[in-house]
Amino acid sequence: MARLPELSVHPATPEEDRAALRRLALWCGRWSPWTAADAEDGLWLDVTGAAHLFGGEAALLADIAARLAIADTPGMAWAFARFAQSDGPSLVSAGDRDGLLALPIAALRLPSALAADLARLGFGAVGTLAAQPRAALARRFGQEIGRRLDQALGRIDEPIDPLAPPASLRIRQAFAEPVSAPEDIARIAGDLTEALARRLGDAAEGARRLAFQLFRVDGSVAEVEIGTVRPNRDARHLFRLLAEKLESLDPGFGVDMALIEARASEPLGPAQMALAGAGRAAGDVGGDEADMAALLDRLIGRLGSAAVARYAPRESHIPERALRRVGPLEAASMPDGAWRTDPPRPIRLFARPEPVEAVAELPDGPPVFFRWRKIGRRVRRAEGPERIAAEWWREAEDAPARDYYRIEDDSGRRYWLYRDGPATPEGARWFLHGLFG
8 A cells, every 4th residue: 555555455255256257147148148157267158150140250259349269169269368469359260279389378277386386397388388298297297287288179078057047037928910908908917917927936036026018019119017015926916006007008009019027026935824813913903014015015006106105213312303214114223212202292293393483481481472374372381391402423503402392372282392592682593393183
């Protein structure tokens, strides 16, 4: 750090590197279905029978546009990709033995300790190593050198174990004749939902976001999307959510294909089913979590995700900062003393305290009269004060302490007022923060 102040240091994460390499290998399936990831060697692409789809091997390399090589064997391709003198892609001609022999011995994918020992003995290129008697090398260094040489030169096979692409979580259905009747579209949506639920079960996944698309004969696409609060693959429940939005789909002059897709999914293992009547206490009308999730999915589908949420307490005494919005089923940690009820809090709390005009008999006493929304109210009873201060790290000028009073007017209505800061000879600022039931 003293020599290079701009040096950025981050901890190594081999697991994340391997996961990223796997994702990259799956993405490379656009060039070949036979791809593999190796934590040490990088990516393998077997392009046998696929290069002509891109106009030949040279055009394929230009399309990928990276430090690449195409050769007859994986070992030779690995060597030229890393150690060829040219800056661009390398297209190795069939049987280019001389080009391989001119490369350094590190091009043979030998262990670093073995490569270092060979370098100390004066072996600088693959050719000097290949010229040595095979038996003498095997006695001193083992079989690894001979095996790597034979793999690079194609004398022994080196098969590639390809990655299996993830199962596609989409189902499509084409029609011989265009359909447009609402009942036909509903039946198609139900069939596709059941098929997708089976595929989700095979993949041990649950849908979080589902899209249903209708491809019209004029080339346009109509789409609806639903979401769930937790992973779900119950076909009946998913179709119930989907059916509420099918009316908004316009088939136009007809639909010749339909598609359903799980655009977002999460792992979902099998769940233990409870016996009838078990696991529920007497008088429990709330149902279990699965029933609650189904209800929330329907509410979100009708009202929107912004209208359905719950609140969790936050460690702050300031009322407008004492809670936070979380997901309907999100497991939120509860701080000590969560949801204070003593002293009591109003049922309705304003998002922002509203200023009022108040008159008090004493500068630091409760109000005897206040005007809110242009209507004067005379105070009959008052309880307080309850002093609430901000967090200790906040500046007192930015968040002064508040003195709260529970007020009842002469008509029986109850309010939650506070004086902002200490009383002064010039008066004090008063605010209405909530209403009691």
